[in-house]
Amino acid sequence: MxxxxxxxxxxxxxxxxxxxxxxxxxxxxxxxxxxxxxxxxxxxxxxxxxxxxxxxxxxxxxxxxxxxxxxxxxxxxxxxxxxxxxxxxxxxxxxxxxxxxxxxxxxxxxxxxxxxxxxxxxxxxxxxxxxxxxxRKIEYGITEADEMYKFAYKLNNALGMSSAKLCLMTAYLMTARYKEGMKAATEAYRLLPVSAPLDVRKDVLQEITLSCFSIDNKKVLKYLYEFKTVLDELLRQNHKLRNYKGSYLLLESLFAEYYLNVNDLEKARYHLKEMDRYFSPATYVTSRGLYYNAYAHYYRMIKEYDKSLAYSDSAIMLLSEVSDDGGLNYRIRKAGVLAEAGRLDEAIPLYQSLLAKKDSFYRNLSTTQMDEIYQMRDIDDLLLEKEQNKELVHLILIALIAIALLVLIPSTIRIFRVRKRLKREEEEIREMSRIAEEANEVKSRFLANMSYNIRIPLNNVLGFSRLMTANPDDVDAARWKKYSEIVQSNSDELIQLVNDVLDLSRLEAGKMKWQVQEYDIVPLCSDTISMARMKCGDKIQVDFQTDIESQPFQVDIARFSQVILSTLIYADPCEDKRTVTFFLHRDTQKELFRFRVVNSPLADPALQTQKVEVRHGINRLTITYFGGKYTVEPNAPEGPTITFTYPYSGKK
The missing domain is CATH 1.25.40 (Serine Threonine Protein Phosphatase 5, Tetratricopeptide repeat)
Structure with missing residues (x-):
């Protein structure tokens, strides 16, 4: 969902x-x-x-x-x-x-x-x-939410920090960054003050359960039970059931959907009956829509397709107007019911129409995010121009001071020194201007290259969508499924590419927001290796070698883990098996960690793409920001190697 x-x-x-x-x-x-x-x-x-x-x-x-x-x-x-x-x-x-x-x-x-x-x-x-x-002012909203969190943290206001995390959750879910959205939602509930009223906890839990459910998160059951506990306590204190019927209906609908997803029909039936207890035509539209959707799912599982379709229509009617994608997922689910019911004449045209709309939706989303990238670049250019104007004013002031010195101080030595200083500053300004111009040229070339890489998945999405819609009668079910998978995978790749470009742009502009906290390096590396195994299965074998037992340090856990993970796995799908040796040492003299990844897929010359270059750029800027160095050795004797350092003393 x-x-x-x-x-x-x-x-x-x-x-x-x-x-x-x-x-x-x-x-x-x-x-x-x-x-x-x-x-x-x-x-x-x-x-x-x-x-x-x-x-x-x-x-x-x-x-x-x-x-x-x-x-x-x-x-x-x-x-x-x-x-x-x-x-x-x-x-x-x-x-x-x-x-x-x-x-x-x-x-x-x-x-x-x-x-x-x-x-x-x-x-x-x-x-x-x-x-x-x-x-759709996503990047602006994220920046504002980060500033809000910092301000609340400075004031030690737990409700403010929790509200900021809920804003980030909303932003991440709207841009399909579901893991980050789930993390923000979990932190929002954790940050709630102990003194927070029960109705505030109810509302936050309601949002978390919906966000967990939207990404099939396994933690949903825990939050559902916690949601139920809070509702029961509110009911006990207020004794007004009607005030919470909508929330109970929502809760039971999510319980039913959860057990239907895990194929536990007995428990699902129990919660469907509980849904009936709380249902009312006056209940809030979202809760009613999820009620119908749960029944549509249930009847689909027991193969009573006519009932499933009837409930699907009711759910679509209620939820289409309150879904940011116009209820596309619910309509696609209905098409699936039609297909299972053997009504292919209805299912196939519906699939064609919905996939075209879904493609248009994600294309518009990608276009919006790219527009934001260009707007951010324009803002950077304006800031650069403003700084250049300041330098011009500075030069004028220096010239006026020089004239005054020529008039007031007859000493030729003094005049010589002033002129020498002016000349040196002028050369420095020229050098700064040259560096700024080179940076703009690099940025322009980078955006040109990225537009090519964005066109590839976008053309794949458009091309296969046209194949599916041009002659639908000639496309059998297997090819239809294959084309749909290609469209979906390219859409996901496009969104990930845009997110990477946004991260790189923020890093280059110095506007990345960090969440730094203390953590131990050894479990962090172990967790990252586990993530690599989950992503690549048996294609990547990681040999982790270190002489460190424990060493806490200040780090942004999520972003630093992503740096390490990217050096261990393939940037693009690859079936080749590879053994990666991961060394971690501690330099006590310089108080820094030394990481060395031998036979890294990210450094392999045969696997270099624009996506890999973007990843190197993100890694290098991240490590440099925290006072480390990042080096790629594609032709190292022992194999393609990446080395980087990171200080653990807390000094950048």
Whole structure:
């Protein structure tokens, strides 16, 4: 269930729409009567806040929020001022009004930071960042989320750090970086403060279970049970089942899907019955859609295809509008049911149409990310131009100073020294300009080469898609499956290539965000070798040799592991078997690790591609940033070899 309803997950967390009932009308009338009798104190503010929360999607919400803000300013109550501004942010976020979301977030920032209402500030900031992500400003959103995490870390605000990780989770899931998204989601829950209310834990767990489920993560069962525990405790404390029916329906739907995926029909039936207990036409649309989807999956497994198709149609109708890909995966699943039911005349045209749409979706995603790369390059060029203008001003100032010195100091020696210094600085500026121009030329050549490498998988996707759609009657099932696999693999390769280019661009611009923490080098290497075995099976045998028993050091675990892993495995698919010798030594005199990878596929001249060059670039810039050196020896006597160093003393 990839790319699942990212927008509506966040909408629920930020205080999305609630079901309006007759009880709400009665409560509203009662509150309005009470409001007229209250004095101008905090009790009046509390009633206005409750009125605004009754109908969070209605224009009346803004009416009462404006009154709340006006009254809070009159009473000089900063807490309710921040609450009113935050609720404005939420309202405009839920209505997808980016301009007003940013406007009210600016107002909230000034008051909340001045009066240390940090929790409201970070929740509002999360809404603003998520709005950028929903508008496909992915790289900007990631940068903002990283800055938000740093600020929250500086303030030691656990809720702020957790909210930042949830923003990163959303960004990674939207760009198909599922492992990074899962890691961010897990960290978001771990970072929640012990004092976090149960309803906050419920919302975060709800997002994590959906994100785990979207990538078939094996940890989903653990989080589902934890989600259930929190819901049960909320129910015990509040005794209002209807307030949590939607969440229970979502929970039971995910339980049912999990057990259907592991082919445990007995447990799946139990949770399907539990779903029926909580289902209601008034339940939130996402929960209802997943309810129908679970039943469609169940009837498909027991081969009752007519029922499966009926439930599939209901799920598609509800989930298409709230999925960022228009419900393509649910429609493809329906085509699979048609094929299994023997209705190939319906299944094949549907497959053709959906695969074309899916190809268009991923092509647009890739185009958007490439546009961001070019925009980032343009920003770098503007910054360079700004620096050059500063240097020009500096030169003018130096010239003026030189003139003053010529007038005021008659000493020819002094004049000579000034001129000599000016000449030296001028030569340095010329050298800096030359280096900058060379860097721009290298970047332009690099982008030209990358466009060629991007065209290859893109042409494969387009070519095989046309083969599948041009003469569908001539394509048998086996060839159809083969073509689909080629389209999928090339799409994955294209996305990975774009992500690598983004990482390389951030490293070159000095804008990479690092997550540095203390870790031991030996288990880190062992874990990375295990990852290499998982990826390559028996094609790569790693002989790890070290004289170190233990040595903690400061490192970004994920990125440093990726550097080591890339030197051990093939960059592109390869069936050749290879033994790689991995040496790790400790230089106590210089306080650094020395890594040597002999017979590395990444250094093999026969396997060099543009992708390998990009990987070398990422590795070299990563190692250099932390004060090490990275060297490739393709013609070493013992075989293609990569050596690099990394300081463990904490000094860059």
């Amino acid at each position: 990839k790319r699942l309803l990212i927008f509506f997950i966040v909408l629920l967390f930020m205080g999305g729409p609630k079901v309006f009932s007759n009880d709400s009308v009665a409560i509203k009338d009662s509150l309005l009567k009470v409001l007229d009798t209250l004095p101008a104190d905090s009790s009046r503010l509390k009633v206005l806040y409750s009125l605004a929360r009754l109908e969070p999607m209605s224009p009346s919400c803004i009416h009462y929020l404006d009154k709340l803000l006006e009254e809070a300013v009159r009473q000089n109550n900063k807490e309710y001022q921040c609450n009113a501004m935050y609720r404005h942010v939420v309202y405009y976020f839920n209505h997808q009004d980016e301009e007003n979301t940013e406007l009210w977030m600016d107002k909230l920032s000034k008051v909340a930071l001045e009066h240390k209402c940090y929790d409201l500030y970070f929740q509002g900031k999360r809404a603003e960042i998520t709005m950028h992500l929903l508008n």
